[in-house]
Amino acid sequence: MxxxxxxxxxxxxxxxxxxxxxxxxxxxxxxxxxxxxxxxxxxxxxxxxxxxxxxxxxxxxxxxxxxxxxxxxxxxxxxxxxxxxxxxxxxERYCGKDGTLLVRATEISKRCPECGREYFPRLNPAIVVLVKRGEEALLVHASTLRRDVMALVAGFVETGESLEECVAREVMEETSLEIEDIRYYGSQSWPFPHQLMIGFTARYKEGEIRFADGELTAGSFFTREAPPVIPSMPSLTRIMIDAWIRGEI
Ligand SMILES: [Zn+2]
Structure with a gap:
């Protein structure tokens, strides 16, 4: 059925x-x-x-x-x-090369009957990273979050960079901090729309927190004993913060 x-x-x-x-x-x-x-x-x-x-x-x-x-x-x-x-x-209905109406090739792809080019659903990779300084974790407030909610540094992967380079760049751009020991944690489909969230942990290396580019408006290193309000949805961000609070990260 x-x-x-x-x-x-x-x-x-x-x-x-x-x-x-x-x-x-x-x-x-x-x-x-x-x-x-x-x-x-x-x-x-x-x-x-x-x-x-x-x-x-x-x-x-x-x-x-x-x-x-x-x-x-x-x-x-x-x-x-x-x-x-x-x-x-x-x-995605027409071929980008010659404008021909696409036909279904498989359950997840289309094909141009004119030039044969194949088309698949697009996926945008994005990272989230939990930065630790000793036992503390860096949690930040983005302007897209509800008031008082703190989450992880996040951002889209840019053309030409690896996931690890993206993690280091986003943390630097958004908080001015240098990090090291970047490690893969896990991933999650995030269809709002067509994203793939890829989670990492990292260690604080040096620097003072400064919110330079305007995406983040607040944030600091928090202890497990006194965490801030965190996202309620079971997103990868929430899963990772929960794992940190339990002492698993
Ligand atoms: Zn074509």
């Missing part, structure tokens, strides 16, 4: 349950014949506009981000992928 990912931009059509939400099944919603679909691992993604709800079942529209943690983890992960594929397909 297939689960359906029915989306419009970043909204999903979901079934309400006692504990939150779940993806509907193919017995609850009918997807129109001829609709563009993406199938993978027992899931099928299609546009909400192509969906016809059966048996008068009431379904609710919910944003992907706000439904995080309110539906089974595997449903959320599949929905993330489905939404990314649908949004990519809607945006």
């Amino acid at each position: 297939k689960r359906l990912i029915l989306a419009s931009r970043n909204e999903l059509l979901l079934v309400k349950t006692d504990s939150g939400y779940r993806l509907p099944t193919e017995h609850e919603v009918n997807v129109c014949v001829g609709a563009e679909t993406f199938s993978f691992d027992g899931y099928m993604a299609s546009s909400i506009e192509e969906a016809e709800v059966l048996y008068d079942r009431e379904l609710e529209r919910r944003g992907l981000r706000e439904s995080w943690g309110m539906m089974p983890e595997e449903h959320y992960r599949a929905a993330s992928k489905g939404i990314e594929l649908l949004n990519w397909s809607g945006a």
Whole structure:
């Protein structure tokens, strides 16, 4: 029994349950014949506009981000992928070289029938880094965060640099600190939209904190005993800060 990912931009059509939400099944919603679909691992993604709800079942529209943690983890992960594929397909329709309408080649790619060029969904890599000074960790406030919330230094990887170079550059640009001993921690798909978050730990080397480029407005080294308010979503940033508070990093 297939689960359906029915989306419009970043909204999903979901079934309400006692504990939150779940993806509907193919017995609850009918997807129109001829609709563009993406199938993978027992899931099928299609546009909400192509969906016809059966048996008068009431379904609710919910944003992907706000439904995080309110539906089974595997449903959320599949929905993330489905939404990314649908949004990519809607945006990438013509060959960049000759303007020909692209055709589907596989479940995750398109091809130009004129020149043969292949197209895949784009992914933007971004880093987060937990900088330690002794037992303390550097936590910072970005203007995009809610008031008082402190998180990790983060930034997008630029063309021509390695992940480690990106980590060192972002920390220098945003805080004026030099770091060393940069180590990979883990990664997380971040479909808001099409990003891949890659987490690192590092050690403080030298320098005084200065917020030069305007992205960050506050921050300092905190102790485990008195951490600040941290992000509530189970993002990689939150996972890493939690691991530090538990003494694992
Ligand atoms: Zn082409």
